[in-house]
Amino acid sequence: MSIGQRIKQRRKELNLTQTQLGELLPNKVSAVAISGWEKEEFEPSRINLNETAKALKVSVAWLLGDSLESFNTQTRKWEKERKIIPNQQFIDSPEKDLPLLSTQMEQGLLKMVDKREVSEYTYRPTNLNGVENAFAVYMQGNTMSPRYMEGEVLYCHPKPPKPNDYVVIKFKDNKAQVVQFLSKDEKNIYAQSLNPLDNITLKSENIAEISVIVATSI
Structure with missing residues (x-):
């Protein structure tokens, strides 16, 4: 059995x-x-x-x-399934133009710098070529291990998520959470963490944006 x-x-x-x-x-x-x-x-x-x-x-x-x-x-x-990017899959460009947002843990959530205040940039992977409002962010904590490990860079696309996509949910207070998106209705977003495996319900009114993780690098 x-x-x-x-x-x-x-x-x-x-x-x-x-x-x-x-x-x-x-x-x-x-x-x-x-x-x-x-x-x-x-x-x-x-x-x-x-x-x-x-x-x-x-x-x-x-x-x-x-x-x-x-x-x-x-x-x-x-x-x-972690989709770690080989070096050759980055755009051949001398410039780093993708905002890399620094983070720190605060009460179990990621505290992110505002995109308007970003001071660090990284190379853009090919699947984010020409995508406006894309960004990268450092993973903190182990709530999504073993899929995403602390210190990895997560590359995020501001497209609507589909069920089972892994996403970065940014709240209106500039805190954020990395989760697996499950579904949504008029009032709530339903998601889950992996470590521990747990269901999460988030109020839509508190959410500023949701971005889909399209790749990672170490």
Whole structure:
């Protein structure tokens, strides 16, 4: 059996709902995330795996089943999809003309300099050639690891996001958040972080702009 199948089997043996199991974990994992584990859409982080084993009163080895290798499937998938730019994919230009916004962590969010006050520029990747209002930003923190690691440069396109795009959401107070965009309605933006895997609801009235991450470089 897979990790997801074992989580589901043991949860039902203990007569727990997905919501109840999530509430037993220190990170308060959502029922949507638990469902994703059980449907094998993604796998729990190492921290969540340990805590889930405790909550289900089983060992981590039992949850992992016959192959420890299966646990690393999603991590490898994210790393493969990171789209790190080789040097030859930058525009052949002597000038750095793409604003590179500095950031710092503040209460779990990125504090970004205003684009009008930017003092650092970087080379423009080919997929941002001619794109107005594009920018790059330094990743801070580990909320989106292993897909985006601290210190990476994220290259952002100001186009409307599609479901499952990775985006930088900038708020009206110049703070920002890197998340995976899921959907939106008239009042809210629905997204998720990866570490820990958690659903996030953001009020549209507080958002200044959303930009899609099209590539990264180290």
